[in-house]
Amino acid sequence: xxxxxxxxxxxxxxxxxxxxxxxxxxxxxxxxxxxxxxxxxxxxxxxxxxxxxxxxxxxxxxxxxxxxxxxxxxxxxxxxxxxxxxxxxxxxxxxxxxxxxxxxxxxxxxxxxxxxxxxxxxxxxxxxxxxxxxxxxxxxxxxxxx
Amino acid sequence: xxxxxxxxxxxxxxxxxxxxxxxxxxxxxxxxxxxxxxxxxxxxxxxxxxxxxxxxxxxxxxxxxxxxxxxxxxxxxxxxxxxxxxxxxxxxxxxxxxxxxxxxxxxxxxxxxxxxxxxxxxxxxxxxxxxxxxxxxxxxxxxxxx
Numbered sequence: 001x002x003x004x005x006x007x008x009x010x011x012x013x014x015x016x017x018x019x020x021x022x023x024x025x026x027x028x029x030x031x032x033x034x035x036x037x038x039x040x041x042x043x044x045x046x047x048x049x050x051x052x053x054x055x056x057x058x059x060x061x062x063x064x065x066x067x068x069x070x071x072x073x074x075x076x077x078x079x080x081x082x083x084x085x086x087x088x089x090x091x092x093x094x095x096x097x098x099x100x101x102x103x104x105x106x107x108x109x110x111x112x113x114x115x116x117x118x119x120x121x122x123x124x125x126x127x128x129x130x131x132x133x134x135x136x137x138x139x140x141x142x143x144x145x146x
Numbered sequence: 147x148x149x150x151x152x153x154x155x156x157x158x159x160x161x162x163x164x165x166x167x168x169x170x171x172x173x174x175x176x177x178x179x180x181x182x183x184x185x186x187x188x189x190x191x192x193x194x195x196x197x198x199x200x201x202x203x204x205x206x207x208x209x210x211x212x213x214x215x216x217x218x219x220x221x222x223x224x225x226x227x228x229x230x231x232x233x234x235x236x237x238x239x240x241x242x243x244x245x246x247x248x249x250x251x252x253x254x255x256x257x258x259x260x261x262x263x264x265x266x267x268x269x270x271x272x273x274x275x276x277x278x279x280x281x282x283x284x285x286x287x288x289x290x291x292x
Binding site for chain 2: 015055
């Protein structure tokens, strides 16, 4: 059996503190044409400054999915960051959501985000995002997050 | 034996993500007279938006020291916060630092902050902050934090 460096309770604490469950949803009410083809994109990520990036690789190893990305920040007094991100839907469902079903988050706002995150993923599964009506519903749910 | 809601590993993760070990040090090079009498003040704190404040009371219960304070934020797009804070030196040494000796932080920057936090508390113990020379030393160490 593989031994992981990270403890599940530690991960829950870290994610309660710094993790994000977020969904990009194209605004269905906007008439502007955007270059982005994707209309709905759920993502789970954790971001840290460069000197703390080691933990992101440990999360990647623990979950066995996702990737670590460099994130430039050119704002004054802001450091470059790295983020661990999972956006593949299968991985989100089978690994990430599954983990947080077994290991419950404690923060109200984080539990709330996860709830709507799961709900939107379920709607994508059913193809709701492919109709304007469905997209509007998803967009409305997204407003309840964070 | 009392059962706590929080698990030590969870706390370590939460603090790695959102906790702060910080030291207010009066600038010994500044000639400006400040109203603040305290010259050095180490503080451990965790801050969350109002809807997540429950966890702060759970931390207070777990550690059996410190307090939860309301922190108004009048900036636009910022929510009012609550923070759990320990500033009593005995509590910092006997409870907080002791906890993190047994339950190691993982993030480089957080471990680094804790290291200098402990160092400064040790110097205060010896009364170093009472001389200008000592205060200058403490001020220099403080620059290495965060």
